[in-house]
Amino acid sequence: MHKNMGSASLHSSFSALLLLILNFHGFCLTEKAPYYSFVHEATTAPPVSFYDYIVIGGGTAGCPLAATLSQSANVLLLERGGSPYVNPERIKMYNFTSTLADTSPDSPTQQFVSEDGVYNARASVLGGGSVLNAGFYTRASTRYMREAGWNEALVNASYRWVENKVAFQPPMLQWQSAVRDALLEVGVLPNNGFTYDHMYGTKVGGTIFDKDGNRHTAADLLEYANPAKIRVYLHATVQRIIFLKAVGPKRRARGVVYQDGTGKRHVALLKKGFSNEIILSAGALGSPQLLMLSGVGPADQLRAHGIPVVADHPMVGQGMSDNPMNALFIPSPQPVEVSLIQVVGITRFDSYIETASGMTFSPSLGRRVSNDLAKILSEDLAAYINKSADAKVDVGTFINGDSVRGGIILEKIMGPISAGHLELRSTDPNENPSVTFNYFQSPEDLRRCVNGMRTIISVINSQAFSKFRNRYLPTEALINLTLNLPLNQRPRHVTATTSLEQFCIDTVMTIWHYHGGCQVGRVVDMDYRVLGIDALRVIDGSTFHHSPGTNPQATVMMLGRYMGQRILLERLFGFGMK
Template sequence: MVKSTMSAILILVLHLFILHLQYSEIHSLANTSAHDFSYLEIVYDANDTELEGTYDYIIVGGGTAGCPLAATLSANYSVLVLERGTLPTEYPNLLTSDGFIYNLQQEDDGQTPVERFVSGDGIDNVRGRVLGGTSMINAGVYVRANTSFFNQTGIEWDMDLVNKTYDWVEDTIVFKPDFQFWQNLTGTAFLEVGILPDNGFSLDHIEGTRLTGSTFDNNGTRHASDELLNKGDPNNLKVAVHAAVEKIIFSSNSSGVTAIGVIYTDSNGTTHQAFVRGEGEVILSAGPIGSPQLLLLSGVGPESYLTSLNISVVASHPYVGQYIYDNPRNFINILPPNPIEPSTVTVLGITSDFYQCSLSSLPFSIAPFSFFPIPTYPLPNTTFAHIVNKVPGPLSHGTVTLQSTSDVRVAPNVTFNYYSNSTDLAHCVSGMKKIGEFLSSDALKPYKVEDLPGIEGFDILGIPLPEDQTDDAAFETFCQVAVASYWHYHGGCLVGEVLDDDFRVTGINALRVVDGSTFPSTPASHPQGFYLMLGRYVGSKILQERLASE
């Protein structure tokens, strides 16, 4: 009996060891290195007339999804990428983890890589305006999508291809982070307050506490979607920067409306055109703000709305610019009595109702735009910790509408209607109460300025939590008053409303949208991993379609 028990234990241990090896093989990650700009040989300024011509695919937007999409399609076809922003080499602070705050501080002069805007809700926000898009300005957190997300999209995914695609991304620009003191302490506190289990290191969006991947390597160098262009065929791929696509060009005949090209302007305002040939397509990867804006400017959207703006209607699409979402970010800032080392976000606490993380930072005297919800928010004069709650989904949604009917460089109006849905507000209340528990943990006691019980004793920067942890109404007010953007906005061209399950714009030939505008909920606590995968995935599916038809 003893021998059989011991044998069973040995078999179990061996099985777990094999599973560990299999898991380790799944996540073959990149090695620390310099940012790879080899692709610069295929980059042109938009004023170069050599770009005007005919291609198999024109991709509008060289961002998180656009770059892997372009690299993939270039394996067999000619591809032109039109990016409105500049090269990241022009702004070296983009390329370091230390530059994350600096880039938000830098004044927006119309060319800088961080474009500022204020939503109709009165909340400061930003979007990427640089090759690499938001992957070049974000906090570097890398996560694979929640497995349940795929079941909710209305798309029949090839999950084997999904996983291969993740690997394709991860072995180039994703890293396992080294130890960071504040991140380790954050994980300890999450576990102490019941965000279980301890999942160790994992890229998967799963409930519990874990160390996740980062697109910052362990030298603090940022890696981003632009580096995936290096995986393309340079003989088939051209990338234009400072190329603002003004309109999609359509033809109309007995087979219907077809996208045949685009009109774009360079930084001097000179107009250019490029066209697609044969079975080629125009693919929008301009993001949840840029893609709906371009469709509306091109006459694809709600008929009555376009008519009221004197825009010729090419195709009536009532849901273009509708159902845009932004995940609310609520937070607490603490000023510890002794300095703490800066850290990037690498440890996550995941539940079904909220996602949490924390970063530690040096003090600053210039407000990082949108880091705090309004410009008058108090600034830290010492090192501080920023402890964050994110509401999943969300269910609250808003609209994108045009501010200019003729100039794509004029940002559209965007309203998100934060917490207009009561479920979102309830999730915020639950999450901020959990942050109250986090502050009350033994792990956080050394960071109090006074030895007081519970959430008391901290030097709080900004709005504190309600003193009564059972007062739901007070927490609801806190959530509504202290809300900021998580910069994870999505929607505006939803699959099932604007797009079919192959990301084609319904009713229009040769036009797709492949970016963050396509789904009504966030795919994970941090979405960039999914959208990096999506570009490669859709490109691979298009190649399969073309191969089958040819």
């Protein structure tokens, strides 16, 4: 019988066996503390070094990818930011807003404003966006996995590998429970309880914050790494990828040039070996930017910046999308807990309803509005409350310094369909590229937003949410309050009859789920290899056509683990797991 076994069956058997070995090895390491002997400042790096794999970007995908590859190969991981463990207080849940808005020299956040006039943030820290985000952990849908061509068994095992280290069931306190019950009351059914899975209805998802409010990030996944086979350099900014001269139809990646914190340059090269590769995991902004800086991108744009063209790749930087977020801000007549995203309503019209409470006004604004917040709120709330003859409300009770006693209920649309592009501003890798997302360019995206806002209004007016709703504040007051806040740099159209369509356009914010720029089928193939170039892959959210699930971080971490195992299978046996 074994003599007649086909090669596909043999490959499958070997793949399954290796998968078990890899996962067993990982789970044996779960009790290690987050101290890494292999993490160093880039100033300690030698002028020239050699590795089997060079991973650019120690973020949400790069950390699990490098940890996995280190089980069977020598790996270099280059991260342009610092360590999240230097200041543990900074990554506590209650410091979410202040960390996201941090503009200090050692900030893990790099602020930028898109060409659409929307404030945004880019991670610059080991662990990437998982160090800055609102912590919601939820898987992609089964349909998404199948459309991506991923092996379902390997995907599920990779998710579990991640979850074993960083995912938790959140506590359900009053505000989050009220929004969950309200979603069910207004018909976002069924009640799916607590689950990581993506399915229509209302659910409690996972969180990367433990019961004590400590954040667990993708950097924690480096605990799985083989310390003898991995080196991580911090404050290592890659300047460009080095390519060998063309011998045949394709160029081949050879190494990278990177700069340490003092400005000194270093070179890392691939060891000789056909399987060795450079892998870009620098994120939706960083990966297309670095390809262009290395001469891989639209030829006209590269020449305009004086960059020698290695490969004319017109789709690099195209297909940039950011899931638009719109919200209503609800001052509460009673105290609320501090909570980030825990509950989600997944509607059948493809808008996702989520909530947060007790933070400094808005997670997406941070300090931009904190100084003006009390004044704006007091004036707007007083204007409506004073219209009621029997109002006995002290407006000051809604304000506590620059914090609001209340929360937000937001909607994010699936996809989205609308897309834009990314372009270089300069040849400086430290400078953010120019990016345009074209929010609501698609009428379908706008329709989903309007339906989402209608659902939010129904939630606010529900019986389940009534204890957090002030009866002197009609829906129009909450809408106008939101319209009056400096949410972005876009023009406002505030009238007595502002439509929900105009509200969506005027108050659009990011939820930091931007993706695209190196999409599968356009820039990379189904195995994430850059088309037309050998020994170079891109593995991160820049390869996505749509954002997975309601929130992408779980899937980005999973993808790092998943592709790490696929690459090792190819390295050891000459084939991957399809």
